[in-house]
Amino acid sequence: MLEIEKLTKRFGGLTAVRDVSVTIETGKINAIIGPNGAGKTTFFNLISGVHLPSDGRITFKGQDVTRAGADRMAQLGxxxxxxxxxLFDRATVLDNLIVGHRLRTRSGLWDVLARTKRLREEERACREKAEQALDFVGLSHVANRVAADISQEERKRVAFALALTTGPSVVLLDEPAGGVNPEETVGLAALIRKMVGNGLTVCLIEHKMDMIMNLADKIMVLNYGEKIAEGTPAEIRANPHVIEAYLGSEHAAA
Structure with a gap:
């Protein structure tokens, strides 16, 4: 689905990502791990269009999207x-999500001024999509609460829902379990499996190794901006370069 070839990003004299090639496999949970400063978030910024690469190529569903910006990448899925x-903390959770589906609407200034039929229909579609996304992530009960009043774990689920309202085929999750307790982490992992079970492809960055090793189908390891390993969780646990650079002996395969 998403092919990355020799991707490189330089910021002045600093090379944050260097010559990385990987395939984000359709219908799978793909994970990226590595030490702090390894280039993981920069890599996400490249494949989501936040940053444009210095070198390399990104292909999505057979289309070259190397120079596409974030808005175009979101439109593509x-x-x-x-x-x-x-989040907009003074707005309700539902209103935060309604904004997400605006990506798929076409109404312009005239539609707003004239309150056209198209605008009314699109507003209804945005609300329905937001309600469906909230139900999917298990948060229908907080729809009308102000976003500032929900818990950290609920904010993580709202972030999932916001991604879903854009109508994606690939969802990139940057530390989805950061700042939540072990029980909540289990619940978020189950939600990620549910997303894949409903036809989505997921790629995530995460530091919680127990979660990753039990969740991912494939893992890529970055260190100092370079790919040092790629494989199944069992292969990654047994890789001496990964153990030395990141995992440590406590995560090594028996």
């Missing part, structure tokens, strides 16, 4: 969350 969930 690549959605993402961020490490910190930024």
């Amino acid at each position: 690549i959605s993402r969350t961020f490490q910190t969930t930024a």
Whole structure:
């Protein structure tokens, strides 16, 4: 679904991502791990269009999208969350999600001024999509609560729902379990499996190794911006380069 070939990103004299090639496999849970500063979030920024690469090529469903920006990538079906969930805290949870589906609407200024039929129909579609996404992530009961009043775990689920309202085929999750307790982590892992079970492809960055090793179908390991390993969880646990660079002996395969 998503082919990355020799991707490189330089910021002045710093090379944050260097010559990385990987395939994000359709209908799978793909994971990216590595130490802090390894280039994981920069890599996400490249494949979601936040940054344009210095070198390399990105192909999505057979189309070259290397120079596409974030808005175009989202329109094509690549959605993402961020490490910190930024919401409109004074708005309701539902209103936050209604904004997400605006990506798929076509109404302009005239439609707003004249309250056209198209505008009314699109507003209804946005609300329905937001309600469906909230139901999917198990948060229908907080739809009318102000976003500032929900828990950290609920904010993570809202971030998932916001990604879903854009109508994606690929969802990029940047540390989806960051800042939540072990029980909540289990629930978020189950939600990720549910997303894949409903036809989505997921790629995530995460530091919680127990979660990753029990969740991912395939893992890529970055270190100092370079790919040092790729494989199944069992293969990654047994890789001496990964153990030395990141996992440590406590995560090594028996």
